[in-house]
Amino acid sequence: MSRHVVELTDDAPPWAALPRDVSDAMKPHMSEVVGAIIEVIQRDVPAYARPLEGDFGVAVRRGVEVALSRLLLELPGSTEPALPPHARQVYVGLGKGEARTGRPMEVLLAAYRIGARVAFRAVSRIAVEEGLDPTVLMPLGESIFAYMDELTTASIEAFTAEQFRRAGERDRRRAQLVEQLVSGRADEADLRQLATEAGWPIPAEVVVAVLPTERADGLRLALGETGLVRGRPDQVVMVAPAPTSGRARRRLEHALADRRAWIGPARPWLRAAASLRAAHAAMTMPDPASVHQAEGEGPWWVRDHLSTLVLGHExxxxxxxxxxxxxxxxxxxxxxxxxxxxxxxxxxxxxxxxxxxxxxxxxxxxxxxxxxxxxxxxxxxxxxxxxxxxxxxxxxxxxxx
Structure with a gap:
């Protein structure tokens, strides 16, 4: 075989320095290398330590096969980019898949790193066995890791985009859930389905709070996953599990501190509308906070001011x-x-x-x-x-x- 190694220019990818002989030498061993990579990934990445069946198995095997085929059979001696559109979509799909399953991106990145390491060991051994010039090993290693950077970037970008998309969809579902809960007209089965889609565990009882729109900055973050927030033109509505301990009450009060929020009484989750009516009645009283100056900017619990609210109703x-x-x-x-x-x-x-x-x-x-x-x-x-x-x-x- 030829021992010629192409000189690598400053702006050329590392695979441009690989002789075409690399493709001829690697082609008979592709199935062997693919199998070795998958075996080690399953062994060393706990999240993938299961039979590669169904869509998951197809995606992982396809990712390994496309990477090796592209890198070892198509790119040697060329200046083509690592990932043309059809190949890029493979790794975009893997990144999206990780986001959809809820696994952290680090799991897929670990599989990529392990795959690159196994691939380098395997192709280095094959290169020697096939009689390729030893000087080819350096650009071969550079090519593997440069290619890995490209597919890693594609997967990370897709993972991040999918997370943003899913977060936006979840926020939309959660806002819709608030409206349905406080309407008092929604069917229980529909509410349960919407709560599942919104990722909201249904509590036995809820409290509903209302606060001025201008006081709602950062409220979703302050409440965490258990709170639901819905903005309206004139106010913001919040639904949260009814506190069952002093600590839970203090945590909710901290999230609503200085927001001039009125918190309605605890009600069964299907009667959230009743809690909203009480909170809204308190908020719409003439100058409702004036009689609670000692409590600063709230929050105020309706249940702590029932007599005042009853008197102020008419x-x-x-x-x-x-x-x-x-x-x-x-x-x-x-x-x-x-x-x-x-x-x-x-x-x-x-x-x-x-x-x-x-x-x-x-x-x-x-x-x-x-x-x-x-x-x-x-x-x-x-x-x-x-x-x-x-x-x-x-x-x-x-x-x-």
């Missing part, structure tokens, strides 16, 4: 009740009216215990007695009537005075 009716119940205070100066209203609320709350009222208002017990005397003059028998006392507490707790 503000006009509560105002009508306040005008009726507090009419005896109408003739007082504003300062005096405010002091007596505050004393009345405390007195009702503590069931007339003067010492507790004094402690709460930071005034002397005698002052409490004096003010209660004024209140009795103004309200008369109403202060002893259970219904009147209840109505007075309602309007005073709603902020009327």
């Amino acid at each position: 503000p006009e009716l509560v105002a009508d009740l306040a005008a009726q119940c507090l009419a005896p205070l109408d003739g007082l100066r504003p300062g005096q009216r405010a002091r007596l209203a505050k004393t009345l609320l405390s007195w009702l709350g503590h069931q007339g215990e003067r010492s507790k009222v004094a402690a709460e208002l930071h005034i002397h017990p005698q002052t409490v007695g004096y003010r209660v005397g004024q209140l009795r003059e103004l309200f008369g028998a109403a202060l002893d009537d259970p219904t009147s006392r209840f109505e007075l507490q309602i309007v005073l707790r709603a902020g009327h005075a």
